[in-house]
Amino acid sequence: MVGRRRSTAPVHLRHLGPERCGRPDRARRPHLGRGLRIVSSSPQLHGFDDGQALAEALASAIAGQLRVAIETRGEALLAVSGGSTPKRLFELLSQQDLNWSRVTITLVDERWVPDSDERSNARMVEALLLQHKAADAEFVPLYVEAATPEAGIAEVRTRVGALKHPFDVVVLGMGPDGHTASFFPGGDRLREALDLSNTAQVLPMRAPGAGEPRITFTLRELLQAHTLYLHVQGNDKRDVLAQAEQPGSALPIANVLRAGRQLDIYWCP
Numbered sequence: 001m002v003g004r005r006r007s008t009a010p011v012h013l014r015h016l017g018p019e020r021c022g023r024p025d026r027a028r029r030p031h032l033g034r035g036l037r038i039v040s041s042s043p044q045l046h047g048f049d050d051g052q053a054l055a056e057a058l059a060s061a062i063a064g065q066l067r068v069a070i071e072t073r074g075e076a077l078l079a080v081s082g083g084s085t086p087k088r089l090f091e092l093l094s095q096q097d098l099n100w101s102r103v104t105i106t107l108v109d110e111r112w113v114p115d116s117d118e119r120s121n122a123r124m125v126e127a128l129l130l131q132h133k134a135a136d137a138e139f140v141p142l143y144v145e146a147a148t149p150e151a152g153i154a155e156v157r158t159r160v161g162a163l164k165h166p167f168d169v170v171v172l173g174m175g176p177d178g179h180t181a182s183f184f185p186g187g188d189r190l191r192e193a194l195d196l197s198n199t200a201q202v203l204p205m206r207a208p209g210a211g212e213p214r215i216t217f218t219l220r221e222l223l224q225a226h227t228l229y230l231h232v233q234g235n236d237k238r239d240v241l242a243q244a245e246q247p248g249s250a251l252p253i254a255n256v257l258r259a260g261r262q263l264d265i266y267w268c269p
């Protein structure tokens with residue numbers, strides 16, 4: 001659906017408005033030959049006309065990265081976000097042709113509820129992603145049966161510690177308050193979660209805007225991924241990204257934007 005793609009130019013977010021969307025600016029994305037291109041360490045925005053076109057392109061890109069991981073090391077590790085944005089992505093990703101029996105899937109964060117609860121991110125992964133061809137994938141949920149994330153954290157740490165890190169692919173989302181994973185503004189352990197010297201893989205998190213208590217992978221873990229995507233829909237969220245790009249922004253997502261690593265942002269209105 002290339003015709004529905006808006007732009008793949010590596011522009012600064014604050015410069016990307018509808019007026020900048022059009023044909024890809026190839027001159028700004030240099031190719032060095034077959035399969036080689038200069039990898040910019042700044043966030044790269046890929047704009048699409050709608051969620052369907054975005055989900056098709058992102059599902060295809062993720063599948064490509066998973067195939068490469070399987071070819072190179074025999075298996076692949078994928079971490080996805082919850083919330084409402086990835087629903088169509090999950091449906092399309094589940095139909096991608098690859099050796100899903102070699103893929104392990106987990107979440108970047110989870111609400112501390114069992115998968116019988118409609119708020120469970122795992123429930124959505126099970127319903128929409130672990131279907132069709134992807135039914136062969138292994139899923140490692142972040143929720144364990146314990147009253148609180150603090151009570152369950154040791155078991156979750158053992159569980160995620162058994163995964164073969166780093167992640168091959170991480171797909172982040174973002175809430176309208178600028179949170180990503182469960183890095184919420186005002187989160188009780190936000191500082192720890194964002195601290196790049198903190199070697200904990202997962203942490204509990206509580207925040208006024210989070211609803212229920214959470215568990216989240218730390219920023220350090222997520223940034224180590226071979227490929228990092230940010231999946232964002234809506235003009236309101238594009239404005240949040242533009243705010244986060246301002247120097248000194250305290251929005252949690254700003255920590256991802258300024259991490260100085262390759263980040264592909266898939267956005268549509």
Ligand SMILES: O=C1O[C@H](COP(=O)(O)O)[C@@H](O)[C@H](O)[C@H]1O
Pocket residue numbers: 080081082083084085086108109110111121172173174175176179180181182
């Ligand atoms: O609570 C969460 O919210 C964010 C964003 O969700 P959305 O509904 O605005 O798409 C999500 O990335 C995160 O994984 C989830 O736990």
